[in-house]
Amino acid sequence: MSRPTIDHRGPEFAELTHRLLDGVRRVFRTRHDVFVYPASGSGAWEAAIVNTLSPGDTVLAFEQGFFAQGWVKVALGFGIDVRVEPWDARRGLTAEAVATVLAADEARRIRAVIVVHNETSTGVTTDVEAIGRAMRASGHPALLFVDAVSSLAVTDLQHDAWDIDVTVTGSQKGLMLPPGLSLVAAGPRAMDAQETATLPRSYWDWTRQREFNARGAFPYTPATNLLFGLEEALAMLEEEGLEAVFARHDRYSRAARAAVQAWGLEVFARDAAESSRAVTAVLTPDGHDADRLRALILERFDMSLGTGLGPYKGRLFRIGHLGDFNDLSLVGTLGGVEMGLRLAGVPYEPGGVDAAMEVLAS
Ligand code: PLP
Numbered sequence: 001m002s003r004p005t006i007d008h009r010g011p012e013f014a015e016l017t018h019r020l021l022d023g024v025r026r027v028f029r030t031r032h033d034v035f036v037y038p039a040s041g042s043g044a045w046e047a048a049i050v051n052t053l054s055p056g057d058t059v060l061a062f063e064q065g066f067f068a069q070g071w072v073k074v075a076l077g078f079g080i081d082v083r084v085e086p087w088d089a090r091r092g093l094t095a096e097a098v099a100t101v102l103a104a105d106e107a108r109r110i111r112a113v114i115v116v117h118n119e120t121s122t123g124v125t126t127d128v129e130a131i132g133r134a135m136r137a138s139g140h141p142a143l144l145f146v147d148a149v150s151s152l153a154v155t156d157l158q159h160d161a162w163d164i165d166v167t168v169t170g171s172q173k174g175l176m177l178p179p180g181l182s183l184v185a186a187g188p189r190a191m192d193a194q195e196t197a198t199l200p201r202s203y204w205d206w207t208r209q210r211e212f213n214a215r216g217a218f219p220y221t222p223a224t225n226l227l228f229g230l231e232e233a234l235a236m237l238e239e240e241g242l243e244a245v246f247a248r249h250d251r252y253s254r255a256a257r258a259a260v261q262a263w264g265l266e267v268f269a270r271d272a273a274e275s276s277r278a279v280t281a282v283l284t285p286d287g288h289d290a291d292r293l294r295a296l297i298l299e300r301f302d303m304s305l306g307t308g309l310g311p312y313k314g315r316l317f318r319i320g321h322l323g324d325f326n327d328l329s330l331v332g333t334l335g336g337v338e339m340g341l342r343l344a345g346v347p348y349e350p351g352g353v354d355a356a357m358e359v360l361a362s
Helices: 011-028 041-052 066-077 095-104 128-138 188-196 206-214 224-240 242-263 290-301 327-344 352-361
Strands: 033-038 058-062 081-085 110-116 143-147 166-170 181-186 279-283 316-320
Touching (some): 011 033, 011 224, 033 224, 041 166, 041 181, 066 110, 095 128, 143 188, 181 224, 188 206, 242 279, 242 352, 290 316, 327 352
Parallel strands (some): 058 110
Antiparallel strands (some): 166 181
């Protein structure tokens, strides 16, 4: 990434673009359109909305957590009528819940359903495959929008096979890059929706982007050095193999949960099967501020844990274990947490790191 920046209108860059878009397609598991923007993940949220919807359209979302709410806010900003259904954020969203609302929508007003695959704020993963299947079985024409910001290249996600219409992600999670790229996969139904969607769009316009991409270019100056990084990230993922990448994250998630259990603390996700492969969210006991614990661990060990977001501020901390992460990174991270619990006077049982090592060694 620190190589000199090349001419983004030259032949070398055009070849890079074609290679990258093919690689990105393989990670999203799609044969259809993919778009890469110089933006954070939130830019991809906006791209999904402005390319497929019109003012006054209705979109369905659930109270999955902070990032589901984030996508909702973007939609509201564009005059979309968002219907947010209550949901227990400690559980993955179910296909039944989505199907029930769609079945009641006899007038077919709902144009899209927003689903966060891995809610980074809660460490809860949703079965998107089941939702895609249920939506198609229902015969309801709503598009399926999936936020895969912290799930792509971490846990299995198949844009085409799962009937997703728009999948969005950012560069800074499973793709192991610095922040600054947002990536979108758009299936044929989403591309068709673009024909009739009337929200104003320019920078995010898929048609314009597709035309430029076809000749290996972008309609603006791309983030060339991040694209160099993306090429290497894709090579690393292909070298390891996506299935092996998913299995590695699954082990880290199981090992982290074993540590939390041994400490006598509680993982936020109610069901282990829905506990995130990317991040483990841990509740601190009543009266023990999770942010105080985080501050102490940062100060003593220079290790930054994720904060609780929204209603969970001070109530939970999050252990990230995604991306370019190995067994020792996890053991070191958990060691920092265990020492921090002791120093902060949080009641816990020792032995969490041992329990995690047991999982990693087995
Ligand atoms: N969606 C999820 C699940 C996220 O975790 C994040 C950021 O962490 C976002 C969306 C927003 O992405 P960004 O902060 O890159 O705009």
